[in-house]
Amino acid sequence: MIRRLTLKPFLFSSIFLAAAAALPAQQPSADQVALLRLGNGIAAIAEGQIITQQELRKELEPIIPRLRVEARNQQEFNQRIEELSREVLQNMIDRIIIVKAAEKEGLMVPQSYIDQEYDEVIATDFGGDRAVFLEFLKTQGLTPRDFRADLYKRIVVNVMRQRNRMSQSEVSPERIEDFYVRNKLRFYQNEAVHLRQIILTSIADEGLPILRQTARTIMQELDNGTNFGDLARQYSQDDMSRRGGDWGWIERQDIRKELSEIAFDLEPGQYSQPVELNGTIFILYAEDKREEMIQPISMVRDIIEEVLSGEIARETQERWIRDLRSKSYIRYYM
Template sequence: MTLGYRFFLRAACFVLVAALSAGRAAQAQTADNEPVKDNLDLRFANGIAAIAEDKVITVDEIRREIAPLVPQIRREARNEKEFNEKLEALHDEIIQNLIDRVLIVKEFRKDEKKHIPESYVDNHLSEIIITQFDNDRSKFLAYLRGRGTTIREYRKEVEEDIIYNYMRQQQRKSQSIVSPVKVETFYNENKDKFYQEDSVHLRLIQFRRADGETDDQLKAQTDQVVARMKAGEKFEDIAKDVSQDTRRTKGGDWGWQKRSDLKPELSDPLFALKKGEMTNPIIMPEGAFLLYVEDRKYAGLQPIDEVRPQIEQILVQQMARTNTEHWLERLRRNGYVKHY
């Protein structure tokens, strides 16, 4: 294995540690919960759901995987019938994921140059004990006994988790370049997705009304801003100096606002302006406002150059999903799998 390849693989493994901890944690935390009521024993009378290569996938494994997800399914289901249907669909999905995990690990091990450093597995295992078992090894061992799993077996699971996620990550990374033709085709076929409302990049200066303060007193403060603008000062700098709203330190920058985001008392005068223009003072019960148009986007279809990065991201995700599915189909065809 070259030094560069080893470094890359180690870096990828390191990134995955946090995500893997969460998954193992969820299983550990549900270990003492009551068993999930399901029909797995009826579906798989011998306790075996499938065999992938030399790995037997048991009903107990499925229950461990599904336990953290049951409360969410229960909340989302409208009745018992829907709950059972969702639960059975999840059973099938978990079985397929466990099968794919075996096949992916096999694919990784076919390349003798690939290797997960033992230190990564050891560090991850130590992190699990620290964060999920209060750094109490006796609690961890009790959890393993409850599962009927040895430390060696559990450590192998952790290593295979790292391999599984690394391989999936590599498949997603392999699809990262999108041709301009594909971007243009997607844009032309999905123009309805890129219609934008009238919007303004808004900067704002506010003077809050003090107790007993009159409209004329508020307007006097806004008149000073108008005078400074006429003298050539930037609205942003004046806002940092005098505005009393929450975005003062940002020069009154409220980002892009649609007409529907604002009260009519503010939106009507604001959207009548062009880029670089400022409203007349707007006096309201809560105070006085001056609104400045940093930039404008008019209602209509966004130009392709504005949405190109967004389209590229969509297409990369689509290509990654398709590529991953084709890859998994190949592994399934070439592997030994038996369903029960």
């Protein structure tokens, strides 16, 4: 049973003015004004539990600075605040009804698990300093008992959500094939080469003759079977030298035309002759190649299964939470 009540304009205005009067004498910031618009009354009641507008404001406060940066103007900022207020309020309601559902099912969360999560928060967010943690709780008007109770509820919500996710085994081969047929263009791949390079550039007064001599030495070692990556680590003068000259998968447009034409003519395991460009010498090596094509389903089956599993999980979650809402007593006041 869900009912929604809307505050009348005069009541909304009086709440806003009363909240503004409670502020210090200085002019409130735009962010404070946006939050004050929520007033000090009741935002909603879910399963007999009241959610106040003050509690809603607390949930929104950490998000306000990001919204302020992202909004292009005041009107957009106010609109986002209104949208987010409804979204955050719904999340608060959902937490209440999920915990209620867990209690009906007799879900048990071991105290040791709550203690572990409690200590983890102190260690991760407060550097292990309990005094700082307790001071933070005081600023939020919370006691350690309040924090543990909230932590318990959040753990219960996470457990209940996980229990209502379908596993990957739910994705049938027929659904995978149907997705592939309908989305073939998503699996198009450009021609590419897995490229390694040795790049020789002048240092100090070195000129091309010295670089050419180094290049000849490298070519002799390559002809004798020395590993290209080892030679790149030894001779190459670029940031990729530590990785054996590995530039990863490169498409034609990713590098200069003079180099791409040579790189894409190489077969896997082949290396080029030295290439001179503007006083720099390049030696290229094709680690692997892939052709321009739509990848066959055998290559993308795992990707599709992961996508579909995510879709099924979201659909399942939405159905589950809609069903919980329909069976719960929820009353909206904003």
